[in-house]
Amino acid sequence: MKKNPIGRIVVRRGSVAELAVPCIVSPTDPQLSGKGLTDQAVQKAGGRKLVEACREIGHLNVGEVAMTDGFQSDADHIIFTVGPQYTGKPEDIKDLAACYLNILEMVKEKDIHQVVIPAISCGGGGFPIEKAAPLAIETIRSWLRLNPDYSIIVFVIGIIPVVYEAYWQYLMDHPY
Structure with a gap:
């Protein structure tokens, strides 16, 4: 019998x-x-020390993740990831899925049990939300199935109504 994930x-709806x-x-x-809207808000919330920590990281490739302290933000930890620029090629989907998988692997490695993830690549990356929302939800679900004993709440968040609604509608139309 297959075990239900915890x-x-x-x-x-809101901002990370x-x-x-x-x-x-x-x-x-x-x-x-810190030039993107979400990244700018996060770095502002984290303050000068977060900006310095980002400079120390230096560079990330698409799909990679790096973690810092939360500094002055309300979070204990901040994970940075570079999403793909949408081109319509199959690699876009693979690269976006890698962002979500790498985030989840990092939170598990660090024994974190709540994480908030915005719509990666849907703003400046140009990824259509109608493609990104199902990909995000199904990638997270797949990871949860592969890690059934790990207790975690993954908040997917949309600051603009169309993003929030795309996530919500996908979950309603495709229950677990």
């Missing part, structure tokens, strides 16, 4: 920088420059 996905959870995710560019 992890779950929760859809929220506004939620007081142990770990938040900030999509960023390869130089962790």
Whole structure:
């Protein structure tokens, strides 16, 4: 008999920088420059020491992740990841899925049990939310099935209504 996972996905509306959870995710560019809207809000919330920590990381490739302390933000940890620029090629899907999988592997490695993940690559990366939302939800579900004994709440979050609604609608149309 297949064991039900003890992890779950929760859809929220808002900004990652506004939620007081142990770990938040900030999509960023390869130089962790804080130029994207979410990345800018996260780095502002984390303060000068977070900006310095990003400079120390230096560079990330697409799909890679790096973790810092939360510094002045409400989070204990911040994970940075570089999502793909959408081109419509199959590699885009593979690269976006890698972001989610690497985030989840890192939180498990660090024994973190709550993480907030925004819509990676849907803003400046140009990834259509109608493709990104199912990919994100199914990638997270797959990871939860492969890690059935790990207790985690994965908050997927959308600051704009269309993103929130895409996640919510996908979960309603495709129950676990």
